[in-house]
Amino acid sequence: MGALLEIFRYAAIISGNNILISIINFAAFLVMLNALGTYGFGLLTLALSVLSVATFFIELGFGRVIVSDVSKELHQNNMEQASGLFLGYIFFVLFSTTLLAGMLFFFAGHVSAYFGKDLVLIIQLIAALVFLSGAKTVVSSAFHIVADFGKYASFLFADALSKLALVYLFVTFISGTVEAVLQAFIASGILTIAVFLFFIPKEIAEITRMRSNPWLFFEMAKRHGKWVAVFSQLRSIESSISPWIVEFFLGVNAVGIYGALTKVQVLIIRVFEPLETIFYPLVSRFGNFNDSRKIVFRATKYILFVSLPFIIAAVIFSEYILSVVLGQGFEKYAAVFMVLLLTVVIFILNMPMKPLFFNLKAQKSLTVISAVLLASTLALGSVLAFYFGLIGMAANNVSTAFIDLSLKNRFMKKVSGEKYSIREMLFLDKADIDLAKKIFSDPKVALAAFKRDAE
Secondary structure (H helix, E strand, O other): OHHHHHHHHHHHHHHHHHHHHHHHHHHHHHHHHHHHHHHHHHHHHHHHHHHHHHHHHHHOOHHHHHHHHHHHHHHOOOHHHHHHHHHHHHHHHHHHHHHHHHHHHHOHHHHHHHHOOOOHHHHHHHHHHHHHHHHHHHHHHHHHHOOOHHHHHHHHHHHHHHHHHHHHHHHHHOOOOHHHHHHHHHHHHHHHHHHHHHHOOHHHHHHHHOOOOOHHHHHHHHHHHHHHHHHHHHHHHHHHHHHHHHHHHHOHHHHHHHHHHHHHHHHHHHHHOHHHHHHHHHHHHOOOHHHHHHHHHHHHHHHHHHHHHHHHHHHHOHHHHHHHHOOOOHHHHHHHHHHHHHHHHHHHHHOOHHHHHHHOOOHHHHHHHHHHHHHHHHHHHHHHHHHHOHHHHHHHHHHHHHHHHHHHHHHHHHHHOOOOOHHHHOOOOHHHHHHHHHHHHOHHHHHHHHHHHHO
């Protein structure tokens, strides 16, 4: 039970922080939507989707591997191995960030000419954001590796708060344009990174000062890391391509509407998102694969049960939520929003899967799954958007999440050789009932037992 207590303690920290961040980000979204309108926000959404794809090429998805592998080496007191992995990762990110940002900046004119619009300044601002994104990735990984979720949460909170403040100032006093919003993002990134460099964890500072072999990172990349690069690229493209499918079939204005609806969906998802973040550095501490799986499945089940009443309420009052949050006129998209909410349940069930694959070093399986998902989004998403519009795109969102969960479950059984059922995350068992009885019969005794187990 001590492992569950540790998980929920960290989840409480990050969930509370995520709620605050989601509120702040949503306030920033409303400021941007009001300043830019649906067309301007659609253009911003497309620009940020380019940033999302570009950001992937900065570190090729190696961040999750580094968190998993370096935290494992630190836990086993292999300091030199941990140092080599992390230093190599820093060098790689710095090189790829400089290269990609430079290419975007100097070839902005050619890209703008290709689209037939004056987008040079927007592309150059995206280049600056790419560079800052690389620096943010390294800083956040430093906190994540040592499971210092307090500082990790503070870093994310400070980034969101500074972004809200600067976006409001820029669009109010400088210009209500996409360019002004991107400039505010840049100023926010510089400020946040500069402050949190003074709070890098002691363990990370020590391993960065060690004389170790950074080529250990590239050896890792040649083994299981290469698959991370491929599947992360596929998932990045798959997640970023939906706005472009909507733009192709329905226009930029529809992208703004779809982007607004998914913002509300993400606001809800962010409340339950922390478990995956927590599992990466912690799952290696829970014993063998089967022990880890049982613990993380049980933690996920409890999160799912807690979330269901809120999700059901959001479905029932979807029209009211959209009219209050997004304003009058958006309530007519309540059906689209209700379909998007179905993704939240599947997202929660999916949370423990990827960390367990990383623990098994079975990223090759994730690569196959990502290829299937990209093909599904391109084919099924295009068909559904063409025939059913926005509600079809929302249905694709749900089908992609379900295919993802089903394939991960099947591949994990094959790779691990363990026999289990996904129903473990859906139904109560004897251990759950016994735990509930203890808590209800004497909450103080139950909590004390949790505390003893944690110690």
